[in-house]
Amino acid sequence: MQYSEKVLDHFSNPRNVGEIEDADGVGEIGNAKCGDIMKMYLKIDGNIITDAKFKTFGCGAAVATSSMATELIKGKSIDDALKLTNQAVVEALDGLPPVKIHCSVLAKQAVRCALSDYYTRQGIDPVPIVGEIREPEE
Ligand code: FES
Numbered sequence: 001m002q003y004s005e006k007v008l009d010h011f012s013n014p015r016n017v018g019e020i021e022d023a024d025g026v027g028e029i030g031n032a033k034c035g036d037i038m039k040m041y042l043k044i045d046g047n048i049i050t051d052a053k054f055k056t057f058g059c060g061a062a063v064a065t066s067s068m069a070t071e072l073i074k075g076k077s078i079d080d081a082l083k084l085t086n087q088a089v090v091e092a093l094d095g096l097p098p099v100k101i102h103c104s105v106l107a108k109q110a111v112r113c114a115l116s117d118y119y120t121r122q123g124i125d126p127v128p129i130v131g132e133i134r135e136p137e138e
Contacts, residue, residue: 040113041053042114054069069111082112086108
């Protein structure tokens with residue numbers, strides 16, 4: 001299995017690892033098949049994601065994709081974060097082996113999960129905005 005330089009870099013030197021104590025949205029998602037879990041913390045000011053941190057208990061690709069996902073949404077609007085696809089995460093990492101694509105789905109779902117929590121905390125039903133968050137089935 002071949003990993004790109006970027007995947008190896010984000011695995012060995014992940015960006016934005018940790019927790020945000022006064023986060024505005026926190027999401028946790030797991031993949032029942034592989035047992036990996038991601039927890040995503042977002043700080044949101046107005047419509048902008050001012051900070052994002054994560055903790056991932058999982059494979060190297062799960063660490064690399066969550067690291068890249070936080071980099072891609074930091075400083076962006078909530079709308080941009082909602083549009084983040086797992087393909088965008090994979091592309092930003094210069095690709096992933098096919099058996100590891102589901103790890104990028106987990107990263108996308110972790111972001112959506114945290115946004116869903118953000119709306120819930122605001123007293124807004126997240127489902128019409130974020131959709132139902134399901135665990136990746138692959
Ligand atoms: Fe489970 Fe990578 S093997 S997220």
